[in-house]
Amino acid sequence: MKIVVGISGGSGSIYAVSLLKALQQLDIETHLVVTTMGGYVTEHECGIGLEELKGMATYFHDNKNFAAPIASGSFKVDGMVVIPCSMKTLSSVANGFSDSLLTRACDVTIKEKRKMVLVPRETPLSPIHLENMLKLSKIGVTIFPPSPGFYNHPESIEDIVLNMTGRILDMLGIDNNLVNRWKGQ
Numbered sequence: 001m002k003i004v005v006g007i008s009g010g011s012g013s014i015y016a017v018s019l020l021k022a023l024q025q026l027d028i029e030t031h032l033v034v035t036t037m038g039g040y041v042t043e044h045e046c047g048i049g050l051e052e053l054k055g056m057a058t059y060f061h062d063n064k065n066f067a068a069p070i071a072s073g074s075f076k077v078d079g080m081v082v083i084p085c086s087m088k089t090l091s092s093v094a095n096g097f098s099d100s101l102l103t104r105a106c107d108v109t110i111k112e113k114r115k116m117v118l119v120p121r122e123t124p125l126s127p128i129h130l131e132n133m134l135k136l137s138k139i140g141v142t143i144f145p146p147s148p149g150f151y152n153h154p155e156s157i158e159d160i161v162l163n164m165t166g167r168i169l170d171m172l173g174i175d176n177n178l179v180n181r182w183k184g185q
């Protein structure tokens, strides 16, 4: 499998790091693209710089490189995740405004009708944010706010992050054992 992972400048880059590690462990080819603010927030929140981040992916593409393979629909991938997805990137994707490799790759993923998962982070949500999410949801994009459930009694941030990571893999159709699944009472 091949998955495109985009990191934009929303809070919660810990989820991106966790997803990249999980995909690496599952031996899945990853194509990583990071916005300027995505890199900044990852460094700020996780203490992980761009070089280290690059090492977590199979391929890294500069966000200004529109000649990268993931900019073309003819390059076949199985899906794409933007994690975290800032409200600015969400707006670009909802309006087909492809002024960066990340937003172009999203546009391509949608036009090719491939799996597209956005992990938006903002609170509270304005009507603009909600309308953008609704527009994308209606055309089949999975809007996956990283809002954890507490019914499986997470004991640490790691528990929460891994559970969310597993559920995102579920959305991509990737089998995993990261989710503490509800088995009924």
Ligand SMILES: Cc1cc2nc3c(=O)[nH]c(=O)nc-3n(C[C@H](O)[C@H](O)[C@H](O)COP(=O)(O)O)c2cc1C
Residues within 6 Å of the ligand: 007, 008, 009, 010, 011, 035, 036, 037, 038, 041, 044, 085, 086, 087, 088, 089, 090, 121, 122
């Ligand atoms: C520490 C930090 C945290 C941020 N968190 C969020 C956030 O959770 N959601 C959001 O939409 N923007 C957030 N922003 C603002 C975005 O980074 C900013 O809107 C930026 O233009 C997004 O650009 P990008 O989508 O190209 O990464 C944050 C910025 C900083 C510095």
